[in-house]
Amino acid sequence: MTNKTRVATASLAGCFGCHMSILDIDERIIQLADLVEFDRTPITDIKEVGECDVGIIEGGVCNADNVEVLKEFRRNCKILVSLGACSINGGIPAMRNQYTLKQCLEESYLHGIGVEDAQIPSDPEIPLLLNKLHPIHEVVWVDYFLPGCPPPADTIWTFLEELLSGKPIEFAYRQIRYD
């Protein structure tokens, strides 16, 4: 074990764009690797989240598995960060909240264009969808919000740098975007 800050990340109902943006910090990722130890993330491919200092969540909560992962993150992470439009307000996936779940499933699997062998998937391995998609702060307490679709790499870097060095979290005007 090292004294490095342990960081875990997960993508729930997101597109992994925010994770791509984390990688977009380019060579600074080497600097980051000196400062932090990655726990569960899509980069390490660790499946369970351990005790961590910082948990970063991309995407909203759309199914039972998302709820479980999110609560596990909250239990294990001292600081939880809501990263990107979808985890903050549901984003594009929340546009389904205008319709009932039944309407969404029927449109996708029964009546959609080009659907063959029409049937709504019911394999028990598939996590059950929630009636509505929720931003993560409606399920667990969130400590920090970083908006953007995705948040620019520079914004993520500024945040991590300030957080890890104990400085106040502050951003330049151009670093904060909702789109």
Add this chain to the structure above:
Amino acid sequence: MSGQFIIDHKPVPFEPGQTIMDAAMAAGIYIPHLCHNPEFHPHASCKLCTVKINGRPASACTTQAAEGAVVESETDELMDDRRILLKMLFVEGNHVCPACEKSGRCQLQAVAYYCNMLAPEFTHFYPQRDVDASHPDMVIDFNRCILCNLCVRASRDVDGKDVFAISGRGIGSHLIISSPSGRLGDSAFDAEDKAAQVCPVGAIMLKHQGYDVPIGQRLYDQEPVSVVGDVAKYVVKKHDQ
């Protein structure tokens, strides 16, 4: 007789009849606002321009400037209040910035950036609202309407058409369209109308175009609303004198 008052320790001159907002804007001082547009009679409904005048809260857009008044605007308390108002506006509608053509030149977004709002944080309503695309040139997306009343005022006072009105009370308040069917396409609305150009958000939009300005070059991409918003032309005028 003209006079002078103070906003956040800065002296601001005013002419008789000017509101705090008018005088501040003429002096190039930005007070956050959404329902106010200097071209129209003030409405004082969004409450974002609430300032403290001699210690008492009041809307800057409807309160007359008074000699020697001490006005506070950018205090932590008032900025906190503004963030709360903005968060409520965001959760009451469906504001999907990444999928909105107005993004980057949206005043709701710009004011929220200015007030350092990072997230709406409250529980989202996800209201069920329609999109009316019945008009050949214009589309109205009720999901994004913040009930600023600007289209109502523009259509009534400038266009003389009374195409729009706010109906209902409280959380049931909503924008309605004056036409036999209630649809925009059956109304007297025209893309050349003043009411077609005043929406601060992406609710009333021109059809057949969108995303025409690249990210990075949109109105509020580089500079905040306090610099490039409606206060900008007053700053220029002042410099030209």
